[in-house]
Amino acid sequence: xxxxxxxxxxxxxxxxxxxxxxxxxxxxxxxxxxxxxxxxxxxxxxxxxxxxxxxxxxxxxxxxxxxxxxxxxxxxxxxxxxxxxxxxxxxxxxxxxxxxxxxxxxxxxxxxx
Amino acid sequence: xxxxxxxxxxxxxxxxxxxxxxxxxxxxxxxxxxxxxxxxxxxxxxxxxxxxxxxxxxxxxxxxxxxxxxxxxxxxxxxxxxxxxxxxxxxxxxxxxxxxxxxxxxxxxxxxx
Numbered sequence: 001x002x003x004x005x006x007x008x009x010x011x012x013x014x015x016x017x018x019x020x021x022x023x024x025x026x027x028x029x030x031x032x033x034x035x036x037x038x039x040x041x042x043x044x045x046x047x048x049x050x051x052x053x054x055x056x057x058x059x060x061x062x063x064x065x066x067x068x069x070x071x072x073x074x075x076x077x078x079x080x081x082x083x084x085x086x087x088x089x090x091x092x093x094x095x096x097x098x099x100x101x102x103x104x105x106x107x108x109x110x111x112x113x
Numbered sequence: 114x115x116x117x118x119x120x121x122x123x124x125x126x127x128x129x130x131x132x133x134x135x136x137x138x139x140x141x142x143x144x145x146x147x148x149x150x151x152x153x154x155x156x157x158x159x160x161x162x163x164x165x166x167x168x169x170x171x172x173x174x175x176x177x178x179x180x181x182x183x184x185x186x187x188x189x190x191x192x193x194x195x196x197x198x199x200x201x202x203x204x205x206x207x208x209x210x211x212x213x214x215x216x217x218x219x220x221x222x223x224x225x226x
Contacts, residue, residue, distance in 0.1 A: 004156070025142075035216075042202070042218035043157075056213070090156050102214070104156030 002026065004093050004105035012111045013081050021076040021108045023091030031055075031094045032074040033102060034066060039088040047088075049074055082113045095096055115140040117217035119206050125223045130193055134220045136186040136203030143206035148177050148188045151200045151219065160188070160201075193224045 005024045007028055013019050034046040045058040049068035057064075063079040072093075078085055088109050092102035117138045126132050138146070145164045150155035161170040161177040163186075170177050174191045190197055203217040 043216040045213065045216075088154065092156075100215075101159075101162075103157070106156050109154065110193065 004091060004103055005109055006089075006091050006105040006108050008108060009106070010109045010111070012113065014113050015083060016079050019078045019081060019085075019110055021078075021089050021091075021110070022073065023076070023093070023105060024073045025093035026103055028095065029093035029103070030096045031099060032068055032072065033092045033094070034076045035072070035090045035092065036087045037090060037107075038062075038084075047076065057079050077109070078095065083112050086110060086112045115205075115207050115215050117203055117215050119217040119220050120200075120205050121220060122218070123157065123221040126193055128193060128195055128224055128226050132193060132222065133191050134154060134187070134188045134190075134201050134203075134222070138184050138186075138203070138205045138215070138217075140184075140205040140207050140215050142208040143184075144206035145213070146177075146179055146186050146206070147204045148175070148186075149204060151202055151203040152158055153199070157202055190222075195224050198219065198222060198224045 007022045031050040033048050035043040037043050048056045049064050050078045052068050066076040068074045088107045090107045094102045120135045147162040148160045151157040160175050161172050163170050163179045165181040168179050176189045179186045200219040200221050202219040205215045207213045
């Protein structure tokens with residue numbers, strides 16, 4: 001069974017640009033969670049999508065947004081990039097009723113220059 | 114405020130030795146506690162999960178303990194191997210509201226030959 005996949009693996013942008021990160025869930029998983037992990041810090045919850053709708057978001061500005069598609073894959077968009085947005089962005093997925101059994105993807109390393 | 118604190122922040126041990134990592138939490142109401150292993154630049158992988166009624170759970174050379182009264186957990190690694198070098202993250206499920214996962218900052222373990 002294929003695991004959670006994320007693309008791209010690495011992304012380099014400059015300040016002010018927009019970044020789009022993608023996540024494909026494990027087959028059967030309908031919930032997608034996005035996390036930010038800055039260097040040396042713990043995971044910070046960004047967004048939770050389920051059945052195409054945003055269910056909850058963490059303490060991040062509105063320039064962090066996303067969406068979930070009918071096939072349950074998801075995109076994370078970061079607008080007006082700032083230097084401090086440089087981080088590993090992790091996507092996790094789960095069955096709708098098993099939110100605490102999240103399976104993580106390998107992450108996308110975003111570098112903002 | 115719901116928090117998860119881990120100690121030590123980093124640890125260096127020699128191959129073959131044992132070690133114990135600590136996790137203290139203030140999350141309430143508490144649902145379960147999970148330990149993840151995260152290799153550098155990769156997504157976390159679940160090692161163990163315990164509910165409040167469980168006080169120990171093993172996964173090979175990894176043994177997790179939980180004291181729900183004192184809100185403390187530990188992860189014991191036996192006969193360490195070079196491949197154990199990673200960050201170990203304690204995650205507590207906040208059973209209130211949206212059942213959010215609260216992540217600790219992790220302990221970075223380095224196993225040297």
